[in-house]
Amino acid sequence: MAHRWPNDETYLGWIELAVRNEGVIGDLLAGAATGELVRQVRAVHTYPVREVYTIISAGRPTEVGLRGYPAVQTIIAAGADDQRGEAVLGILFGDAVRGLDRLRRST
Template structure:
């Protein structure tokens, strides 16, 4: 949630998986980097917050 309108939309996929910017949005990722909160960038945290969406196409291919 933002206290100001965010006009940019980032839908970024790399190697069939969404990137951090694609999942969280550019302003959130910039804040995490600026704060040095590297623990928030790990796969385990991303999976707990976003579930199977983190695996992207890789997950879809395994389930079919």
């Protein structure tokens, strides 16, 4: 069932899509109704990704998923290992640290 958004309101969203080669995007867009895409999408940005990081693993968010790669990279470079512990992550991010599967089992 499609979700209908009120026509007089603006919905802001962000999708990040990683692909192995540039041709994939062209193939995806070829199947889209271009007119509808133009009415719904205001900007598309592309940039090369040289590395890929896992955001969720085993049903739980990774440090990169919670904090973002630049923050994790800074914490590691600074040797602030105490900032990577489960207790600190729990204080900062609450139940999100446990992941959806563990949240569902505990309720």
